Each structure stands twice: as C-alpha cells, then as structure tokens.
Amino acid sequence: xxxxxxxxxxxxxxxxxxxxxxxxxxxxxxxxxxxxxxxxxxxxxxxxxxxxxxxxxxxxxxxxxxxxxxxxxxxxxxxxxxxxxxxxxxxxxxxxxxxxxxxxxxxxxxxxxxxxxxxxxxxxxxxxxxxxxxxxxxxxxxxxxxxxxxxxxxxxxxxxxxxxxxxxxxxxxxxxxxxxxxxxxxxxxxxxxxxxxxxxxxxxxxxxxxxxxxxxxxxxxxxxxxxxxxxxxxxxxxxxxxxxxxxxxxxxxxxxxxxxxxxxxxxxxxxxxxxxxxxxxxxxxx
Numbered sequence: 001x002x003x004x005x006x007x008x009x010x011x012x013x014x015x016x017x018x019x020x021x022x023x024x025x026x027x028x029x030x031x032x033x034x035x036x037x038x039x040x041x042x043x044x045x046x047x048x049x050x051x052x053x054x055x056x057x058x059x060x061x062x063x064x065x066x067x068x069x070x071x072x073x074x075x076x077x078x079x080x081x082x083x084x085x086x087x088x089x090x091x092x093x094x095x096x097x098x099x100x101x102x103x104x105x106x107x108x109x110x111x112x113x114x115x116x117x118x119x120x121x122x123x124x125x126x127x128x129x130x131x132x133x134x135x136x137x138x139x140x141x142x143x144x145x146x147x148x149x150x151x152x153x154x155x156x157x158x159x160x161x162x163x164x165x166x167x168x169x170x171x172x173x174x175x176x177x178x179x180x181x182x183x184x185x186x187x188x189x190x191x192x193x194x195x196x197x198x199x200x201x202x203x204x205x206x207x208x209x210x211x212x213x214x215x216x217x218x219x220x221x222x223x224x225x226x227x228x229x230x231x232x233x234x235x236x237x238x239x240x241x242x243x244x245x246x247x248x249x250x251x252x253x254x255x256x257x258x259x260x261x262x263x264x265x266x267x268x269x270x271x272x273x274x275x276x277x278x279x280x281x282x283x284x285x286x
Contacts, residue, residue, distance in 0.1 A: 030143055066239070079166060096250065115168065151193070193206055
C-alpha cells in the first residue's frame, strides 16, 4: 500500500491491517515518481494497481487469476470502472457521459466494456490495472508528469510489443464527482495531463479535436466578428445532432442537462489540453 505524502487518516486505518506492507512517503511526490518506488519495493510476478476509493467485487481476484492462466501472453490486464449503485442523479449522468462513445470517444471503454478485447492505452485506466512485474520494473513511469502518467507509460509499453487485455470480468465501482464544478476540475486535470504527454505519445485525432475546434472558432471570430453567430450556430447545430444520436437511452431531463452542460466539459478539456501541451513544450523539465 502506497501512502503518498502526509495522510494520518489513511495510516490510522491501515493499522487495522497489520498484514499489509505500507510504503509511506513523508513528502508528496508526482504520481509516477511515487509509484516507481512502490514498483521497486514490490515482489511477485504481477502488480495490481487499485485506487483506495474503489469497490472491488468479491470474485475480482479469482477472475483475474483465471484470465492470467488463460491468456499468459498478455502483459497488461484491465477492466471498466462503473458508477456505484448508490449515486446521486448527477453522478449517474456522469457515468452515462463517460461511457458514451459519441461524447468521449474510445476512452468510453474504460467505463463500459461489453466483452473481453485486446485494446490500446485509451481503454485502460490505472485505478484498475494489472501488469507483469518484470515489465514494469524494466520500464518505470516518467517522474515529471502531473497527470496522465499511465497513458504515456502504457503507450510506451505498447510500442515495446506488450499485449493489453480489457475484460468486464475485472470491472470495479468508482465513485463519481458529487457536482458539476468538481467534475469540471477533474476534466481539467485530465485535459492538462493529456496535453502534457502529447509530445511523448502518438497523436490521436480524438484528443486534439475539441482543442482544434475551440482554436478555429476563436480564430474565425477574431478575424471576422460577424462570424460569431455563424460559428456558434454551426457548433450548436452539430452538437445537437451528435447528442441526439447518442442520447436514446437518456431520460428527457438527462438529454436537456447534457445539451446544456456537456459543451462546457468539452471547452474545459480543450483549453486544458492546449495548456498542458504549452507547458510540455516550454518547460525545461519536459
């Protein structure tokens, strides 16, 4: 168990589990740097990464062991993280947003996976991931990334020929953000992290598309202010069309909430990607 920085509450809880080995870092470190220390200290053939705010099914590890025995050629195993049954209305809606390929692209498979499949890094998430220990020890995380360190790491492992498998049998429940503002902060963090690693990973259009859309709208409106109405009209028309294609499983209230609020999510993500990319290009540490 890794405790990254001062956290007396977690240490107090862990006293009830003397069989758990705790690596307590006195000062908070970037996620990759902290996890590298845990990887170096680990023993065994596989490393299982699980966040401390997950609800893990009781048959999770037996399902994992079964997959390992059936698919020994696989180096990285993962599964979706679902919205807990006990969630408020907005948390349920978040889960639908995150699992909707029309809204979030291929990363939707992190949140809703229907069948086992070989996947890329966009379909896996570090809060629910198992990796061959030897592979991890030979290829550590970048220690200078604020966020999305697992995406850069998994992209690097994939280029080395590692095989990834995602399976619904390895699904866990992960609590969503309680309100819209906290969700936007999460999206901002994800966007910044993705922007920060773009120069280290293969560029995928679905990560750049929201940012390029925002840039083009801004340029059009700056060059010809009268284009504001036309460009915004085009954007909203496209958005309404796209949304109604994907919202058949949503209630009327959820549709209206999505149409009103999700463009804000896109905007925050787009600007954060640009800011993260700017940071990675001009920061000497990158």
